[in-house]
Amino acid sequence: MALYLVATLLIVMHIRNTVSGNNAPPRKTYIRAAFAFGTLACLLHIAAAWQLSQTGTAFNFGLHSMTTVVSAVVVGIFLLGSTALPIRRLGVLVFPLTIASLLFTLLWDDAPLIMRNTSTTFRLHLLVSICAYAMLALAAVQALLYSYQERQIKHRASPRMLMALPPLQTMEVLLFRLAGMGFVLLTLTLASGAIFSQQIFGNPFIFKHHTILAMLGWLVFATLLYRRVRHGMRGSQAVLWTVGGFLLIQLGYFGTKIVSESLSVQ
Template sequence: MMHTYFFILTAILYLGCALLPSRQRKTISTVVALAWLLHGAALWADVVGPDEVRVGFSMMLSATLWVSVAAYWLENRNYTLDGLRVLVLPTAALTVLLPGLFPGNMVSLVGKSPVFLWHIVISILAYSTLTIAAFHAVLMVLQESRLHTRPGSAHTTWFGAALDRLPALLTMEKILFRLIAFGFLLLTLTVASGVVFSEELFGTAFKWDHKTIFTMLSWALFGLLLIGRKWQGWRGRTALSFTLTGFAILLLAYVGSRFVLEVVLHRVLV
């Protein structure tokens, strides 16, 4: 299919931008924007059909890196994020190819409300944004740990060099909370649409299954973190702990179970 070639071309462009020297800032910005548009178009063509929609862990990962590249591109206009560029773009190049290896399964849209498709799209964007926030939090933990490592005490690896090129921790924290706020908004829309339109979306009344419980718990943790940030000034280790815990619970709600079902158990479920 044509979108398969778009995925391959996107991966090549992402890798090329990761390898370009940082002084070619304008070229990198332009090519990344082009690759991101190709990635989004190919992902939409692969996921959304006339009467069906594809779901699966590989599609989720690809969508996650699509959002991640967008976040990098936007924030790079305000800060110098070469450290993130050499980490995000190669990862995006890899994940953009995963749907070809693990295609997931198709869910029929016949007889479904238009709300169903938008519920899926918003939930994917919510999970993706909060996944990026968790990845960002891990980088901050590693960055802080590296600051306490004495210069010359260990050999500098490629990854260590990338960490050294990240913005200051305060800047990284500002980016983190912007990601969390946006992800929380999307997750709120996901939860609200799932509760209010449950019967219309899924054909059954709202029920408390494992996915719902984990999603609601994650939503509560991220909400509490944003409230604590605004009223108590939470930051640093507290913010990182809440972010990683909230993400781990969200992972249990969807991506983790999908991976086990599709790859380990070779089962296809909606």
């Protein structure tokens, strides 16, 4: 958490340098140092997630474990994606949210929920579902940053302030690209989940709270991407759809899990 905090502060310093119009070499040094600290933090984060989730051949599905695993994957995908996409400044939101999730795991005391003898195909399904969540989380963060940038333009903020972020059109393209990749992974997650449900329960769809919320989230993102292709939906309209769809996915797993584990403790 300390390393993530340092990385956040370095990105803030990078943005402030950009806004001030300071073109000195340290401006690039800040962002490079931020991602060096962020990468080191992520490696330690992944090690902690592995230690919490793996117990021999079994897998720990407890909320404490899964929150650590999912947040590690979110940061990992963000760091890898930033090598190819201009999304480095998203770290100013991604890293603090990761700190918040890790603080939650420290405060949430739950008993391990062990599933033994999980197959390779099931672990692959689990990995795809976590990657889908991570990609949609990044899309939601991108949507919030896009909304902030658009508000700055409407209020005629300083041009130097806007220079701290990529052009609005680029931000819009990134938003839909992240949402599209997350939607594909979410579709694979629901499809593979239906196959496992058929094998285990004899029914491809067990209508529980998390299943219904996940399907509603899928419908939201499907509608979002359809309206983008068919009607040219703009980023300003996509913000609410993206954040709303992600919140449904969030509630589908973490919301229902918090409630169920709270009830089990009581």
